[in-house]
Amino acid sequence: MSVGIAVLGCTGSIGASTLRVIERQRERFRVVALTAFGSRDKLEQVGDETGATYLGLVNGEVGWRRSSNGTCRRATGTECLIEAATHSEVDIVVNAVVGAAGLQATVAALEAGKRVALANKETLVMAGDLVREAARSGGGDIVPIDSEHSAVMQCLTGRAPEDLARLILTASGGPFREWSAEKLAEATVEEALAHPTWQMGPKITIDSATLANKALEVIEAHYLFNLEYDAIEVVVHPQSIIHAFTEFVDGSILVQVGYPSMELPILYALTHPERVPDAGVKRFDPVAAGDLTFEPIRRDDFRAFALGVAAGRAGATTPAVFNAANEVAVHAFLNHRIRFGNIADVIDCALQAHRGDPAVDIETVLAVDRWARDTAEAACC
Ligand code: NAD
Ligand code: MG
Numbered sequence: 001m002s003v004g005i006a007v008l009g010c011t012g013s014i015g016a017s018t019l020r021v022i023e024r025q026r027e028r029f030r031v032v033a034l035t036a037f038g039s040r041d042k043l044e045q046v047g048d049e050t051g052a053t054y055l056g057l058v059n060g061e062v063g064w065r066r067s068s069n070g071t072c073r074r075a076t077g078t079e080c081l082i083e084a085a086t087h088s089e090v091d092i093v094v095n096a097v098v099g100a101a102g103l104q105a106t107v108a109a110l111e112a113g114k115r116v117a118l119a120n121k122e123t124l125v126m127a128g129d130l131v132r133e134a135a136r137s138g139g140g141d142i143v144p145i146d147s148e149h150s151a152v153m154q155c156l157t158g159r160a161p162e163d164l165a166r167l168i169l170t171a172s173g174g175p176f177r178e179w180s181a182e183k184l185a186e187a188t189v190e191e192a193l194a195h196p197t198w199q200m201g202p203k204i205t206i207d208s209a210t211l212a213n214k215a216l217e218v219i220e221a222h223y224l225f226n227l228e229y230d231a232i233e234v235v236v237h238p239q240s241i242i243h244a245f246t247e248f249v250d251g252s253i254l255v256q257v258g259y260p261s262m263e264l265p266i267l268y269a270l271t272h273p274e275r276v277p278d279a280g281v282k283r284f285d286p287v288a289a290g291d292l293t294f295e296p297i298r299r300d301d302f303r304a305f306a307l308g309v310a311a312g313r314a315g316a317t318t319p320a321v322f323n324a325a326n327e328v329a330v331h332a333f334l335n336h337r338i339r340f341g342n343i344a345d346v347i348d349c350a351l352q353a354h355r356g357d358p359a360v361d362i363e364t365v366l367a368v369d370r371w372a373r374d375t376a377e378a379a380c381c
Pocket of ligand 2: 147148217
């Protein structure tokens with residue numbers, strides 16, 4: 001019996017990589033449910049190709065819903081994410097939605113006892129404790145797709161969690177690794193979208209240029225691996241070959257190595273703790289990979305990173321404020337409303353105004369998220 005999969009955000013970069021992985025593993029996995037935001041034609045095409053029996057179009061019109069042919073259920077509106085994530089024939093939910101919109105589906109899937117293969121790191125940043133509680137109470141599990149966290153999980157699997165002592169996550173450094181602070185402030189949208197090693201959606205590509213992405217990943221690691229912030233470090237590694245260093249209590253360090261491709265972490269998230277053969281993964285050649293270099297992160301110049309890690313350390317709803325303000329600032333930058341150098345200013349403004357309410361439940365987190373968006377939006381003017 002093959003394993004049923006829901007792909008939330010199937011029209012994006014991670015969604016497309018997931019569909020390629022599943023296509024190569026057809027005897028193991030079958031696509032049951034798919035969702036997209038607004039790309040109706042693409043969603044229908046992927047639905048036809050995979051034989052999915054549930055299609056959810058978040059921003060779809062009611063007319064689209066009615067034209068269902070009977071064998072495939074169609075739904076519209078934000079609820080379709082939760083419906084797909086809790087579908088009775090779904091065993092694994094690949095959450096490849098970008099941003100805060102992915103939170104409730106992750107929680108619902110975990111409460112329903114599903115595995116969540118999580119690309120949507122914003123889920124853990126916004127509500128890490130509540131998400132872990134949902135997994136505990138519902139019996140679901142989270143396996144990260146993010147390459148750094150997948151690397152750590154691969155090194156940890158089969159070992160006692162308390163043997164883990166420290167992580168060093170790697171960062172490519174993005175397109176502006178060697179730029180001066182003055183030049184950085186004026187970087188254009190085109191320059192920021194030209195990532196040197198990874199092909200990704202626009203939001204995470206900008207996050208990689210500001211290094212906000214690495215702050216989101218530090219917070220993600222804190223919740224996934226139960227580590228204090230002092231035990232999570234970051235080093236710049238421009239070649240993106242070593243994805244993370246996993247240090248154990250005896251001082252040993254294990255690393256996972258591979259060319260920058262999300263298909264391997266996606267496959268591992270579907271099969272963990274097992275491994276299956278996959279002819280589609282490019283075999284590693286150490287000589288061709290060339291020199292591997294490491295440098296410290298420039299915290300003073302990449303302020304979004306420092307702000308994000310500080311928000312993580314502050315805990316409660318502060319990371320949710322960081323996440324929401326960052327989403328608003330990135331959107332404003334992509335729409336040429338603010339300069340690259342202002343992204344950190346907008347985030348800082350929302351964080352300064354925040355009171356630090358506790359994250360008692362998902363509704364509270366979502367209310368804080370809305371407040372932070374309004375505050376950040378005002379700071380963009
Ligand atoms: P993307 O922009 O390419 O795709 C986003 C997907 O989410 C699309 O299918 C879109 O239709 C859907 N979507 C957008 N807004 C939505 C909304 N409001 N409600 C429901 N669905 C919505 O993004 P991506 O690069 O695939 O990234 C997806 C997630 O994976 C992000 O959280 C990102 O940080 C994470 N991630 C991506 C990569 C990568 O290589 N692309 C690597 C690691 C982690
Ligand atoms: Mg990553």
